[in-house]
Amino acid sequence: MAQVKVFVTLKPTLLDAQGRVVQNALNSLGYAEVGQVRIGKLIEMEVSGEPAQIGERVREMCDKLLANPVIEDYRFVIDESAEVGQ
């Protein structure tokens, strides 16, 4: 059982309205040192199977469901040493 972390982020050329709101809120709270803020998703999954195949399967999952390839980029890390649920 591997622990997979998928990071989904808006493509850099797109305006991140939610991030802009958070940036303004932080600046208003006195954190003037905060510049651009961008907000993405972190998806943590337990995945079983042959270690060599997990990467390919996770890439498929990202393309089909987890990310919108038109507006989002994704990357993922697979931690095969994770003893999930044991």
Place this chain on the structure above:
Amino acid sequence: MAQVKVFVTLKPTLLDAQGRVVQNALNSLGYAEVGQVRIGKLIEMEVSGEPAQIGERVREMCDKLLANPVIEDYRFVIDESAEVGQ
């Protein structure tokens, strides 16, 4: 200028309804190898200032605005080598 990545996740004891929906969707699509799915936030920020102080300030931001400490955990990494916007 440092690049700070904040990872906000629901506390492990809480039911992640959104993650459950994604898990069911993946299983329905034929990815039976996917077990528990949990969904969190990834917040990427450009932060300026003295390197030694950034960690403390970011912790404050998390407690005040970026995470809800009642139901969420957070952790963050600071990449001081990031030449953001240069």
